[in-house]
Amino acid sequence: MTANVILLAAAEADLTDAADWYGRYRKSLGADFLLCVEETLDRIAHHPLSHPRSAGQYRKALVHRFPFGVVYRMVSNDAYVVAIQHSSRHPDAWRGRSQ
Numbered sequence: 001m002t003a004n005v006i007l008l009a010a011a012e013a014d015l016t017d018a019a020d021w022y023g024r025y026r027k028s029l030g031a032d033f034l035l036c037v038e039e040t041l042d043r044i045a046h047h048p049l050s051h052p053r054s055a056g057q058y059r060k061a062l063v064h065r066f067p068f069g070v071v072y073r074m075v076s077n078d079a080y081v082v083a084i085q086h087s088s089r090h091p092d093a094w095r096g097r098s099q
Helices: 009-025 027-046
Strands: 004-007 053-055 058-062 068-075 078-086
Touching: 004 009, 004 027, 009 027, 009 078, 027 058, 027 068, 027 078
Parallel strands: 004 078
Antiparallel strands: 053 058, 058 068, 068 078
């Protein structure tokens, strides 16, 4: 099963903010971060149920090389990404977002 991966607006903002931050640190690092997140989203699409549950119906896939996790929930064949979160943030920081 291949799931449709849909980034909610807040998750897109998380992605942009983190990529910009890494890009300011070192330009190529921002691009590397985006590639690693893209790889994580691809893993979610191809194996949506293989990532551990982090809170009830939500799952969390870790991003390789970077201290981030992609928080998503499955609805039918769609994976809705609600957050792309740095591991130092409180695990429930994304909870107030519209889902």
